[in-house]
Each structure stands twice: as C-alpha cells, then as structure tokens.
Amino acid sequence: MIAQPLSATTQVDVNADEARQSPLFVLRGPQYTLETRGCIAHLPSGNTTTLGQRVKDFFANAQDGPKVLVGALPFDPHALDALYQPAALSLPTALQVSGGAKLPALIGQSQAEPAPNYYGDMVARCVAAISSKFSTSKLSTRKQAADQEAHLGKAVLARSLLLQAEHTINPLVLAKRLERDNSVTTYVLPLPQAIDEAPAWLVGASPELLISVRGRTVKSHPLAGSARRLADPHADAKAAAALSASSKDLDEHKFVVDAIVAALAPLCSELDAPSRPSLYTTDTMWHLGTEIVGTLKDDDISAASLAGLLHPTPAVCGTPRQLALDTIHQLEPVDRGFYAGAVGWVDDKGDGDWYVAIRCAHVQADRLRLFAGAGIVADSVPELEVAETAAKFRALLDALGVDDTHLHALSK
Numbered sequence: 001m002i003a004q005p006l007s008a009t010t011q012v013d014v015n016a017d018e019a020r021q022s023p024l025f026v027l028r029g030p031q032y033t034l035e036t037r038g039c040i041a042h043l044p045s046g047n048t049t050t051l052g053q054r055v056k057d058f059f060a061n062a063q064d065g066p067k068v069l070v071g072a073l074p075f076d077p078h079a080l081d082a083l084y085q086p087a088a089l090s091l092p093t094a095l096q097v098s099g100g101a102k103l104p105a106l107i108g109q110s111q112a113e114p115a116p117n118y119y120g121d122m123v124a125r126c127v128a129a130i131s132s133k134f135s136t137s138k139l140s141t142r143k144q145a146a147d148q149e150a151h152l153g154k155a156v157l158a159r160s161l162l163l164q165a166e167h168t169i170n171p172l173v174l175a176k177r178l179e180r181d182n183s184v185t186t187y188v189l190p191l192p193q194a195i196d197e198a199p200a201w202l203v204g205a206s207p208e209l210l211i212s213v214r215g216r217t218v219k220s221h222p223l224a225g226s227a228r229r230l231a232d233p234h235a236d237a238k239a240a241a242a243l244s245a246s247s248k249d250l251d252e253h254k255f256v257v258d259a260i261v262a263a264l265a266p267l268c269s270e271l272d273a274p275s276r277p278s279l280y281t282t283d284t285m286w287h288l289g290t291e292i293v294g295t296l297k298d299d300d301i302s303a304a305s306l307a308g309l310l311h312p313t314p315a316v317c318g319t320p321r322q323l324a325l326d327t328i329h330q331l332e333p334v335d336r337g338f339y340a341g342a343v344g345w346v347d348d349k350g351d352g353d354w355y356v357a358i359r360c361a362h363v364q365a366d367r368l369r370l371f372a373g374a375g376i377v378a379d380s381v382p383e384l385e386v387a388e389t390a391a392k393f394r395a396l397l398d399a400l401g402v403d404d405t406h407l408h409a410l411s412k
C-alpha cells in the first residue's frame with residue numbers, strides 16, 4: 001500500500017472532539033506518514049496466535065473502502081487486539097490543531113506506580129530469579145538453558161508515571177510535540193474503552209521497528225541495551241562508547257536478536273543479521289540496534305502474521321517468553337494494556353509495518369499514564385535500571401514540557 005515515501009501536504013483542522021467522532025490513526029515516521037479517518041469495520045478481536053488468519057479472513061470478505069487494517073496489539077499476547085478498517089486514508093498532513101498547539105498545564109503531583117524504590121526491589125527480585133546459567137560468564141550453557149524453557153534469562157520490567165492536566169489533552173498536540181525528534185515514528189491511535197468512559201488514546205514515539213513487509217522483503221530493527229543522551233558532547237560520546245562495549249547490554253541485546261532470527265529463519269530463504277549491534281540514537285537515548293533483513297519463502301505471509309509471531313520479543317518481554325510473562329505479571333503492579341504492544345497497519349497484499357509501542361502514554365481526558373521499561377539480565381543493577389527507566393520517560397516528559405525539578409516522583 002505505501003511503497004513510496006509520500007510528499008504531498010494538505011492541512012486539516014482537528015480538535016479533540018472531531019478526533020473522537022472520527023477516530024484518527026496517525027503513524028508518522030522518517031519515510032512516510034499514514035493517516036486514516038473513521039472506521040468501517042472492526043477486525044474481530046483475538047490473540048496473537050490467530051491474528052494472521054483473522055486478517056486473511058477479513059480481507060477475503062472485506063467491504064468497500066481502503067483495503068487496510070490499522071491498530072494495535074496489546075502487550076499480553078493472550079489479550080485482545082484492536083484493529084479496524086478505516087473509512088479513508090488521508091494524504092500526509094500538516095496538522096493544524098484547533099486552539100493552537102497548546103497542551104494544558106499539568107497540575108498536582110505526578111504519581112509513580114510503582115514508586116522508584118519499589119521498582120528497584122522488583123529488579124532485585126528479578127535478578128535473583130534469573131538463572132545463574134544465564135550469567136554472562138557462562139554463555140556456553142545459555143542455549144541449553146533456553147532450550148529447556150525452564151530458566152529465566154531476561155525479563156523486561158516496566159513502571160509508570162501518572163500525570164494530571166488542567167483539562168482534556170488533545171492527543172494530536174502531544175504527537176506533534178513528539179515529532180520534533182525525527183529519528184522516531186510517532187503514533188496516535190484510539191484505544192478500546194468502556195462505554196461510559198472518556199475516549200482513550202495511545203500516543204507515542206517509537207524508535208523500534210518490530211516488522212516491516214514489502215512483497216517478500218522483511219525487515220526488523222530490534223533495540224535493547226540503553227544509555228541516556230548527555231548534553232555535553234564529550235560525555236555523550238563516552239556514554240555511547242561505553243554502551244557499545246558493555247557486556248551486560250550486549251547480552252541483553254542478544255536475547256532479542258536470537259529470538260527474532262529464530263522465529264524468521266524457518267520462513268525465509270535468506271536472512272541477514274550482523275553479528276554485532278550498532279548504535280542507534282534518539283534525541284534522549286542511545287540504544288544498541290540490529291537491522292535484520294530477510295526474503296520470505298512464501299507470498300502468503302502477511303505483516304500481521306509476522307507481528308503476531310514475533311510479539312512480544314525479548315525487547316519488551318523476556319526469555320523464555322512464558323516464564324518472562326509470568327514474572328512480569330507477578331512483579332508489575334500496573335497492567336501494561338497496549339504499552340509494549342505493537343502499533344501499525346497491514347494491507348490486503350500482506351504488506352505492512354508494525355512498531356513496538358514504547359515511549360508512549362495512555363491518554364484519557366485530562367490524565368496521562370507514561371510507561372517505561374528496562375531489560376533485566378543476570379548482571380543488572382537495580383539503581384541503574386531505575387535511572388534508565390527515568391531517562392526513557394524523557395521523550396514524553398520533554399514533549400509535555402516537564403523538567404526534573406517538577407518531577408519528584410521520577411527517581412525518589
């Protein structure tokens with residue numbers, strides 16, 4: 001559907017009410033922008049294992065309208081996804097937001113859930129649960145341990161920050177602020193909500209491509225292993241060099257690449273993944289990243305079925321998957337919902353792009369819940385993971401104009 005970068009620009013005037021009446025989906029990345037309006041039909045919801053088949057059945061019986069489904073997968077692969085066929089695709093748009101591009105002021109104290117010290121305790125408990133078979137000094141026994149599916153090697157633990165605004169937040173204004181970082185893909189999409197609740201949105205700026213399909217070409221760009229960007233260029237370069245050389249971060253990264261390669265290899269005639277990650281940077285974070293590129297054996301495999309197969313990768317969940325999911329459910333006090341899920345689109349030919357739904361906020365009326373997670377491995381240090389998650393909130397906090405002096409909840 002979107003093979004070429006689009007360049008035309010139109011202007012639309014959108015306020016929060018219109019956005020609600022006409023569900024608006026926006027995915028804006030360095031290569032192209034996809035915007036959709038309205039909703040013709042919902043994909044019957046289900047879990048990741050049935051996603052590919054449901055999408056296929058949907059397009060086999062699709063009504064008139066754009067032959068594309070847009071939406072989100074929740075973090076929990078057993079929970080229900082939320083995809084729909086939009087009524088119209090818009091050209092790339094310079095959003096003119098009614099009332100100017102203002103966000104309401106934040107009021108009251110932010111609330112960290114869990115509190116940072118509790119998060120540190122969660123990390124310590126997780127490190128204790130990680131099998132010594134996975135310690136970086138014992139890599140030779142690691143594959144054996146993973147094969148047994150019995151030993152936890154990595155789990156990604158998240159925390160959240162609740163913020164209260166003076167009045168209703170327009171999700172499009174927040175997305176527009178996030179767009180200032182052109183290394184990320186920003187997204188805004190409506191989320192399922194209870195009938196008596198205000199409209200809910202997921203708004204974020206993801207640096208991480210879960211899967212992209214164009215014809216038989218597949219790409220994935222997993223990230224794992226992080227360091228905060230620093231204002232001083234010399235210190236910033238040192239932080240990046242330290243990240244590249246960190247055995248703990250390289251280890252954390254390898255879990256993700258191994259899982260994606262293992263899932264894609266049986267479906268590809270060619271698959272290329274560099275043996276060492278490279279540095280990837282956003283305005284606020286350094287990451288280790290690996291570009292994986294392959295050729296599918298079969299035309300019949302859609303971006304949706306691959307997203308369902310890969311999600312949740314060890315970049316947001318852990319290894320082995322089920323054990324990591326159990327650990328996350330035991331330790332995290334707040335349900336992730338669609339944070340650490342995936343957002344994207346798939347068309348009737350199977351092409352599509354799905355991004356990992358990180359660096360985001362769940363926005364509902366005048367409240368925002370920001371999420372940030374960090375990969376925990378045998379060598380993780382609780383205080384450093386508290387600091388890393390604090391740094392990962394920065395993308396959203398900068399967009400909201402919140403500085404550290406107003407944010408006691410971030411690290412205390």
Ligand SMILES: C=C(O[C@H]1C=CC=C(C(=O)O)[C@@H]1O)C(=O)O
Binds near residue numbers: 208315316358359371
């Ligand atoms: C889970 C998140 O980040 C993932 C992506 C990049 C680096 C990560 C890390 O270094 O832990 C995480 O795996 C998040 O930002 O909430």
